[in-house]
Amino acid sequence: KAGVTQTPRYLIKTRGQQVTLSCSPISGHRSVSWYQQTPGQGLQFLFEYFSETQRNKGNFPGRFSGRQFSNSRSEMNVSTLELGDSALYLCASSFRTGPNYGYTFGSGTRLTVV
């Protein structure tokens, strides 16, 4: 079956712009989580969605937002981009929320802010 699909794979944006990243989970998976990966900070948790509801939110400014659609696809948006937002953004899906359910990760979207 198809894995987690993230689009686009690469993105270059200018400071001050906004960006939308997309994630399509594995078919049947209803939970989607987003992480920001940078060399200095490792993986930092952004959000977790289940059945269109945000279940958890990480410690990021309000410029970072997300949503999940009825088909479980998810988007995250970053407004007023800063240079420090340059990172690999990873999406992970699981069948549902809870510690027993493992994550399957997509290949990520590499965002470069110039």
Added chain:
Amino acid sequence: AQSVAQPEDQVNVAEGNPLTVKCTYSVSGNPYLFWYVQYPNRGLQFLLKYITGDNLVKGSYGFEAEFNKSQTSFHLKKPSALVSDSALYFCAVRDGGNTPLVFGKGTRLSVIA
């Protein structure tokens, strides 16, 4: 809040030798522990997890991990390293509730032929 420490940024090992990648954790309640591996320009791939039961967990590609509750550790091991094992390894933990999975900063493993 839960946390994970991977004390080594880099581990170097000769091909054919055993390897260990260290991980310690902090969590209230029972821990749910995971190891993932990341190859260049790819997402994370699941290796193994500990939820309950035997302290020695076997996973993909010949990797295993030992859960030690008294030392709050979950070290990743492999009896004989391969050059193809060279990658970035992440340990992660969550508690028994609906809290998110928290990752360590990663350990870069380099296996030298």
